[in-house]
Every structure is written in C-alpha cells, then in structure tokens.
Amino acid sequence: EPEVTQTPSHQVTQMGQEVILRCVPISNHLYFYWYRQILGQKVEFLVSFYNNEISEKSEIFDDQFSVERPDGSNFTLKIRSTKLEDSAMYFCASRGQESSYEQYFGPGTRLTVT
Amino acid sequence: GQSLEQPSEVTAVEGAIVQINCTYQTSGFYGLSWYQQHDGGAPTFLSYNALDGLEETGRFSSFLSRSDSYGYLLLQELQMKDSASYFCAVKGKGSYIPTFGRGTSLIVHP
Numbered sequence: 001e002p003e004v005t006q007t008p009s010h011q012v013t014q015m016g017q018e019v020i021l022r023c024v025p026i027s028n029h030l031y032f033y034w035y036r037q038i039l040g041q042k043v044e045f046l047v048s049f050y051n052n053e054i055s056e057k058s059e060i061f062d063d064q065f066s067v068e069r070p071d072g073s074n075f076t077l078k079i080r081s082t083k084l085e086d087s088a089m090y091f092c093a094s095r096g097q098e099s100s101y102e103q104y105f106g107p108g109t110r111l112t113v114t
Numbered sequence: 115g116q117s118l119e120q121p122s123e124v125t126a127v128e129g130a131i132v133q134i135n136c137t138y139q140t141s142g143f144y145g146l147s148w149y150q151q152h153d154g155g156a157p158t159f160l161s162y163n164a165l166d167g168l169e170e171t172g173r174f175s176s177f178l179s180r181s182d183s184y185g186y187l188l189l190q191e192l193q194m195k196d197s198a199s200y201f202c203a204v205k206g207k208g209s210y211i212p213t214f215g216r217g218t219s220l221i222v223h224p
Binding site for chain 2: 033041042043044045048056091101102103104105106107108
C-alpha cells in the first residue's frame with residue numbers, strides 16, 4: 001500500500017540553526033500539507049501546497065518557514081532560524097484528487113531544538 | 115474561527131462499546147473527520163461525515179448532527195489495540211484544511 005515517508009525520523013539542532021525536513025508524498029497525490037504537534041497537544045495545521053504554490057497557511061507559518069517541491073517526488077519544510085518552541089513532531093500529509101477530505105499522514109519527524 | 119470540544123480521556127474494558135463525543139463551532143461547515151493516533155505515531159484517517167446520520171466502517175461508526183453541531187465516534191467490540199488518541203477535525207466552507215480538536219485519549223483495560 002502506498003505511504004507517505006519522512007526523513008529524518010528525529011532531528012536535533014541548536015537554536016538559531018536552519019533545518020530542512022523532508023517528505024515524499026504518495027506518488028499520484030497532488031495536495032501536500034505540513035502539520036506540527038507539540039508533545040501532548042493537538043495537531044496544528046501549518047501550510048498546504050498545490051500546483052507548486054502555497055494554497056493556505058496558518059498564523060504559525062511565519063517568515064521563518066518555507067516549503068518547496070524541488071523535484072517530482074520530494075516536499076520539504078525549511079525552518080530558517082529555529083527556536084526552542086519549534087520543538088515538536090512535524091507531520092507531512094498528502095491527498096489525492098479522488099477525496100476532498102482523506103489525508104494520508106507520514107510517520108513524522110521529531111524536531112528537538114536545544 | 116473554528117473550535118472543537120472533546121473529552122480529554124475515556125476508559126473502557128475490552129469488548130465494550132465506547133462513544134467519543136465532539137462538539138464544534140465553525141463559521142460555515144463542510145465536514146467532520148475522525149483520526150486515530152497511537153503514541154508516537156501518525157494520525158490515521160478513520161471516517162468523514164458531511165451529512166447528518168451514521169456512517170459505519172467495521173467496528174467503528176461516526177455520527178453527525180449538523181443542527182446540533184455535534185458528532186461522535188462509536189467504537190464497538192473494543193480491543194486493546196484501540197487504546198490511542200482520537201481526534202475530531204472540522205472543515206469550514208471555503209477551506210480544505212481541517213481544524214483538529216485536542217484529542218481524546220482512549221484507554222482500554224483487559
């Protein structure tokens with residue numbers, strides 16, 4: 001069964017450093033998303049991406065965040081200058097055209113900022 | 115804006131039936147989804163209701179009442195592996211982005 005994959009599974013970085021989280025969505029999906037989940041809290045939407053551009057973003061997704069689809073398979077989330085409060089699990093998700101609601105989530109990247 | 119309320123924790127025994135409620139407030143309504151998340155795992159889509167009534171998928175069913183801004187997830191014949199967090203998520207009109215509730219931790223005892 002096709003699945004969303006994410007790398008790395010765990011990333012430790014120092015405050016102020018840049019990190020890039022990588023995702024490979026399901027191959028025939030067209031809609032891509034990033035979410036984050038701070039430990040013990042709810043899943044929060046960050047950004048959605050379609051047709052090579054951002055379609056929606058939340059208040060959390062400020063200027064320090066950016067997304068890119070550099071080739072036909074990868075979807076990345078970059079955090080330019082990490083802060084302690086960026087420590088969270090980051091989930092990538094993708095959706096096909098056949099469903100307007102069913103998103104498939106990747107296993108997540110746990111980001112720890114020290 | 116959108117907000118959702120669901121109980122923080124529910125406990126039940128193996129073989130029982132449990133209902134997890136979700137009430138929501140949203141400016142415009144498009145649909146209510148349910149996701150399951152095991153500790154350390156990714157959310158997994160369970161069900162979606164856009165219209166009033168009950169949707170059944172195996173041991174899991176989901177109900178929606180749009181007039182009451184209320185829905186629930188019903189889990190039957192509980193198994194230990196059902197111990198997880200369950201999130202309801204609502205989509206408002208004009209957006210494909212779900213807003214998630216804070217999740218209900220379901221603990222299934224033997």
